[in-house]
Amino acid sequence: MNWKTFGAMLARDAHVARRNAIQLILQTFLQPLLFVFVFGKVMVSSGFLPEAYKSLLLPGIISISMVFTGIWAVAMPLIAEFQWTREIEDRLLAPISVGWIAIEKVIAGMLQALIAGLVVIPMAWLVLGRGVQISLGSPWTFALIILLIATFSACGGLALGCTINQQHIGLMFGMVITPMIFFGCTYYPWSALKTFPILQKAVLINPLVYASEGMRATLAPQFSHLPVAAVLGALLFFDILLLVVGLQQFEKKAVS
């Protein structure tokens, strides 16, 4: 393992992220904050939703921001660099094995997802104003869960970025991302689906469910949520699965 090369690649990604900071911030935070404003502020203050909804919404918003930041940060550059600009070739020719280049992309994506998660908490709190009841009962569980969510998002980005063709990006949004968001238990708890028993079982294949429920379990445990052990187990399973698939796909793209 060549740490100097690995570090230089991380430095390159950090440099590019700094250069595109404004674009990244808008891309990451604008949508969740608008959502928080409309549902957490407008709907609640006009009486259509109860005050408690604010506390239910915040953990979901954190998880969705993290997941999509990580996926986006890894997948979009990979799709372009492998298929169109071929920019990644200078790193493929650097003295490090191909698998480590993929790992570097995952680490860079995880860092961005973690930053997004940690920044969106105070920002959303600010927008929601008074009446948010969140508590950090078990900081270690919280840390473990956000780490697993960050890993899931970056590995998901790696797998998607090395699988989807450039001309299918629109389809990816329509067929993968949109259903994932709406059935990801971000805007409602999993228990709310109990009146739709089949759907309630079916959404369990969506990793975003575990991310949202995990956040809810650690930040707003007053609402019913999936058991923490199930959340940890499922996230770990998806992390490993997506990492293995992502590495295989990356290798296929890197070497013809």
Next chain:
Amino acid sequence: MAVGIRTQDLCKTYNSAPPLGAAGGFVARADAKGSKQPKNQIPALDGLSLEVQPGEIFGLLGPNGAGKSTTVGVLTTRVRPTSGVAWIGEHDVWKEPTKVKHLIGVVPQRPNLDFSLTAREILVFHGAYFGIASRVRNERADGLLEKFKLTERGNQMVRGFSGGMMQRLSIARAMMHDPQVLFLDEPSAGLDPQTRILLWEIIREYHQAGKTVLLTTHNMEEADALCQRLAIVDHGHRIALGTPAELKATIPGGFVLRLRFGNQTPELLKKLEGLTGVREVRPVEPAGVDVYADRGGSLISEIANLAVGSGAELSDVHISEPSLENLFLHHTGRSLRD
């Protein structure tokens, strides 16, 4: 110490469309002939063996789709061969890819510069990937920008660069870690003549520093001007090998006269063979003939007289002097530009 390159019986069959710049021509040909071969099985290399001496400038000459880029791909860890072995120095490319990557610099056929960085950052980060200390890589980047006449554009993003500027920067980047072996895939394609001459000078200078250079080209002038030895490849195997002078000497007579007649008869071909200085006469479909001879223009009046005598009207004449183009034509019956 200079490092050589060796390949033994390299074969590569792509199971899906090959990457851009590798074996593109084969796809077109396989389709055009309505070949029975499954569409997703595309042969690019067919038992290619080469040996490039340490410190040599070696050229791979061939038409598009001959397998040149695939050969470079195999030697630079980007294309896994179906069978056969490739070495850079003492290292098997596919057993020790990381060691090999330290030794090589690669200029691709199509620029693949990092569009998120400025020209100078591209060089500096490339140096960092190769573990070069900060001070050294900054100095080296400035030196290379100067050498490739890019200093003024050093702090600009490369997205707006012209093709020639991108190509120069690609070469500068490949030289940044001072590799022992430099691969250049069609280095002067799309360059203006002035930039091409600058590029040739830089390649020669690099070679004088004791480095090995392997370049692919379908430009005969470039192969002639730069390469100490050449391999001519077609359909994934080597059809000739030697110095440009040696190779040219193998063309019978040296001159090629491409003739077209209105009414070509076997007797006419016999009579052509009998002319003084004619070495070989080859009929070419549909109604033409290639005459290999040791003289050119002075044969024309005799050929015209023969044609009149045989009732065949001479309708077109093209004379070419000894060249690698003729050599390729001699071996394959096709022009390099076909």
